[in-house]
Amino acid sequence: MNKIFVLIDCNNFFVSCERFFNPKLREKPVCVLSNNDGCVVSRSQEVKDIGVPMGAPYFKYEKILKYHKVHVFSSNFSLYGDMSNRVMKTLAHFTPEIEFYSIDEAFLPFDGFEKRDLTEYGREIKRTVYKWTGIPVSVGIGSTKTLAKVGTERAKKELAFDGVCNLLAESDIDKELEKLPVSDVWGVGRRYTAMLKGFGINTARDLKYQKDEWIKRKMTIAGLNMVHELRGKPRFELSETPEPKKQILCSRSFGKKVAELKKLKEAAATHATHAAEKLREQHSVAEMVSVFVATGKHEKNFRYSNVATVPLSEPTADSREIIKAAVTGLEQIYKKGYWYKKVGVFLTRLSFDTPMQQTLFAKDHYGKKKRNLMKAIDSINNEFGSDTMQFAASGTHKSWKGKSEKKSKRYTTRWDELLVAKG
DNA sequence: TCTGGGGTCCTAGGACCC
DNA sequence: TCTGGGGTCCTAGGACCC
Numbered sequence: 001m002n003k004i005f006v007l008i009d010c011n012n013f014f015v016s017c018e019r020f021f022n023p024k025l026r027e028k029p030v031c032v033l034s035n036n037d038g039c040v041v042s043r044s045q046e047v048k049d050i051g052v053p054m055g056a057p058y059f060k061y062e063k064i065l066k067y068h069k070v071h072v073f074s075s076n077f078s079l080y081g082d083m084s085n086r087v088m089k090t091l092a093h094f095t096p097e098i099e100f101y102s103i104d105e106a107f108l109p110f111d112g113f114e115k116r117d118l119t120e121y122g123r124e125i126k127r128t129v130y131k132w133t134g135i136p137v138s139v140g141i142g143s144t145k146t147l148a149k150v151g152t153e154r155a156k157k158e159l160a161f162d163g164v165c166n167l168l169a170e171s172d173i174d175k176e177l178e179k180l181p182v183s184d185v186w187g188v189g190r191r192y193t194a195m196l197k198g199f200g201i202n203t204a205r206d207l208k209y210q211k212d213e214w215i216k217r218k219m220t221i222a223g224l225n226m227v228h229e230l231r232g233k234p235r236f237e238l239s240e241t242p243e244p245k246k247q248i249l250c251s252r253s254f255g256k257k258v259a260e261l262k263k264l265k266e267a268a269a270t271h272a273t274h275a276a277e278k279l280r281e282q283h284s285v286a287e288m289v290s291v292f293v294a295t296g297k298h299e300k301n302f303r304y305s306n307v308a309t310v311p312l313s314e315p316t317a318d319s320r321e322i323i324k325a326a327v328t329g330l331e332q333i334y335k336k337g338y339w340y341k342k343v344g345v346f347l348t349r350l351s352f353d354t355p356m357q358q359t360l361f362a363k364d365h366y367g368k369k370k371r372n373l374m375k376a377i378d379s380i381n382n383e384f385g386s387d388t389m390q391f392a393a394s395g396t397h398k399s400w401k402g403k404s405e406k407k408s409k410r411y412t413t414r415w416d417e418l419l420v421a422k423g
Numbered sequence: 424t425c426t427g428g429g430g431t432c433c434t435a436g437g438a439c440c441c
Numbered sequence: 442t443c444t445g446g447g448g449t450c451c452t453a454g455g456a457c458c459c
Contacts, residue, residue, distance in 0.1 A: 033427085034426095034427035034428075035427045035428060036425095036426095036427065036428095037425085037427095038425085038426055038427045038428095039426060039427065041427075041459090055426085055427085056426090057425075057426040058425075058426080059424080059425040059426075060425085060426080062425090075427090101458095101459090102458080102459050103459075104459080105459080186457095186458080187456095187457065187458085188457085189456065189457050189458080190456095190457095191455085191456065191457085192456075192457085219456090220432090220433055220434070220456080221432095221433070221434095222432065222433065222456080222457080223456095223457095245429090245430075245431095246430090246431080247429095247430075247431095248429090248430095249428080249429055249430075250428090250429085251427095251428065251429085252427085252428080253426090253427070253428090256424090257424095296425095296426090344428090346429095402427090403425090
């Protein structure tokens with residue numbers, strides 16, 4: 001039996017979320033910025049048509065956006081996360097097996113379905129998601145994940161598909177691959193695009209017919225797998241249960257540059273706290289804490305960046321120990337006289353948190369007492385909003401926090417920010 | 424003045440061991 | 442002075458994704 005992959009991809013997801021809660025934005029140009037209002041990460045069709053590229057630095061495009069009366073938003077991840085859950089729950093009505101691939105994409109396996117029914121079924125999924133959540137999606141259907149992805153790309157570009165591109169129903173898949181620029185293929189980024197173009201490979205179809213040996217040499221085994229998928233041979237399986245992360249990273253750019261060690265410590269402690277929360281969420285413990293600092297990337301002189309790695313005496317998920325290690329590391333690499341733009345904390349050497357008997361008596365063992373304290377803190381923060389309860393090391397003023405000047409309300413996750421219906 | 428953040432996988436090369 | 446071969450483990454760097 002051949003495999004069938006269906007990919008559901010939300011159309012300019014963050015913009016669609018903002019529009020859902022503010023219907024006045026429906027026909028207007030809208031974009032959403034990354035953290036710290038750094039660059040454009042989600043664009044409505046109108047903004048794409050103006051020629052603002054994905055990832056465009058906001059400061060460079062501010063004037064153009066203003067000129068075209070684009071509605072600009074800071075990112076609002078609690079809102080997007082919640083909307084994503086609604087979309088995924090809707091998809092779960094169609095099949096219990098789902099791979100939640102990213103905040104705005106999911107793969108569904110439809111093995112064994114009749115080919116001719118699938119396009120209509122895709123339409124039904126699309127209609128239902130829109131009806132239940134207000135989010136428009138594109139649907140791609142193919143015999144591999146990569147081809148399903150091709151499908152969503154084609155569905156977005158070709159109006160005739162009406163949002164659903166079923167490559168299994170196409171008599172000639174090459175015809176579609178020929179219309180897809182090689183840069184839009186899953187696994188082909190900026191570097192590979194430039195390299196491939198140098199060899200006259202411009203479309204997905206061109207890539208499909210290159211020799212295996214050549215592809216492997218130029219794009220490693222990962223590239224070869226992807227090309228096999230373009231040819232309809234599955235190389236990437238559906239993974240329903242997400243693997244626990246192998247590393248956890250929390251970092252932010254500052255709103256304004258920071259020179260003082262005290263403020264850097266507060267920021268590092270804040271990131272360490274959040275990293276520890278993520279760690280506990282996936283029931284892991286860490287053995288290593290790394291902390292890094294960096295001045296602005298675009299700084300001409302006085303550029304400095306460094307990283308320190310601090311081993312923990314026992315694997316732990318205790319925020320206090322992780323904060324302590326992060327601050328210790330920071331002290332090792334901090335240099336006076338620089339203006340820092342960013343600090344981050346990452347946790348590595350993660351393992352599953354199984355209480356171990358043999359280390360029960362070790363001084364730093366992550367034991368019952370510590371676990372219970374962390375559990376209590378997590379449940380308070382879950383109920384009353386993250387950061388309700390914090391550690392003193394994180395500071396109170398947080399003058400280093402990033403910019404977020406155009407943020408919409410958290411309509412769905414905060415009672416005090418609920419939409420008010422006007423009669 | 425101002426250019427995100429959080430991940431994964433692959434490969435090459437060095438350290439170390441026998 | 443010259444200078445093995447094979448294996449493993451780790452890390453850094455580069456590519457990608459969203």
